[in-house]
Amino acid sequence: MELARKGFAFLSDPREKAWWAKHGLCEFRLLLRRRRFGAAVGYLVAAATGWRIYDFYLRYLVWRYGNGIEREIWGNKMRLDLSDNGISRDLFLYGGREQVGTEIFEQELRRLDDENDNGLAIEIGANIGYFSLIEMDALGEGAELVAFEPDDRNVELLETNLALNDRLDAASVERAAVGPERGTAELQLSSHSNLNQVRSKMSIEENHDTGETVAVDMWSIDEYLAEHGRAPDSVVAVRMDIEGYETEVLRGMETVLRADGPTVISLEVHANALDYETRAELLDRFDEHCFEIVAALTESITADPFVGRIDAEDLQSLADYERAYNLILKKPR
Structure with a gap:
């Protein structure tokens, strides 16, 4: 059937x-x-x-080991929660996520390490730390990380995974969402922890919504940096995967976009949740601040060897694309 x-x-x-x-x-x-x-x-x-049927085996592992099971993922030790239907199961089964995009992003970060003795990486929607650990490894010993994660269930694993790899002292974990301004937001919880989303007009339908929402603190990046005495030009890398809320985040990140660079930004553009005008606004913000396309591609767990690279002449040509895709950008010094 x-x-x-x-x-x-x-x-x-x-x-x-x-x-x-x-x-x-x-x-x-x-x-x-x-x-x-x-x-x-x-x-x-x-x-x-x-x-x-493989779910029965995963349930057995949860029964035997509890929710936490440790594995080496992309060269880092990570504790995974197999009771979660999201990224933990993907990492357990496949050993990584978004393989091609991650390799490209990591390569760009290593180039930044060659140009800078230290720098600040910002992870928006850090989840359990998969990308946070990759960023800190690639940027080297002098790098610092600010990781925003609003879901308390994820924060515990995020801090555990940073500690397992001796990275917690160089990281600031903020139990908060990120948006256009300081305040509070309504977080819509998903059965897949990496698909939680701030409730807004851009919310993605059928995102494995549990029907449960929680109130969470919200920062804008500009306000966070100002309040914590961090210069916008100290930010060398930003990564976000926030289920359609990326345009709102950029509205509160103007000082970082204006900074001289070098800066690398990686984000998933949920074009399927955005109308044409909103997609064009998002891309305009990068264009006006002289960011260049490193790669635009579609992949889930991995698209290797059939990576879906998008042939884009410039940023604005991507406004017509209506499927979610990963976008990696850089602003040279």
Whole structure:
């Protein structure tokens, strides 16, 4: 029945379903490369029947080890919560996330390390620390990190993972969301911890919403830097994945965008949640402050070897793109 349903869906929208099939093939290939043969078989069963039999194994691990299980992920020790349907399970199964984009971002950060003795990285929506650890490794010993994460469930693992890698002393973990101004926000919780989102007109529908919301503190980046005595030009890297709220964040990050650089910014643009005018505004902000495209690509767990690179002549040409994509930018010195 599941195969028949997917067959009819493919006939109704072949280009869209072919895109998802390509990404599914990439994930399956990665499971085989990592010798996770049980997970690979479970992947095929889920594709054919809709039954996620591998979940039974994950539940067994939760029963045996509790919610926390440690693994080496991208060269760092990480504690993962397998009871969460989101990034912890992805990291456990695949050993990484957004492989191609992460490699490009890491390479740009290492170039920054060659140019600067120290610098400040800002992680917006830090979750459990996967990207935070990669940023600190790439920027070197003198680097500092400010990690914003509004979900208390994630903050505990974030601090644990920074401590496991002797990075907690160089990091400031802020239990807060980021937006256009200082205040409070309503955080919409998801069954996938990396898909929590600040409730707004840009909220993404069908984001595994649990129906639960919590009030959280909110900073703008400009106000945070000013209150903590940090110069905007000390910021060398910013990364955000905030489920459609990126335009609002940029409105409160003007001093960092204006700074001389060098600066590298990585963000997921949830173009599917934004209308054309909002997408154009977001890209305009980068364009007017002389940021250049390093890479624009679509991938989930990994798109290797079929990475979906977007052929963009300039930033404004991306305004017509209506699918979520990762955008890596840099402002040279």
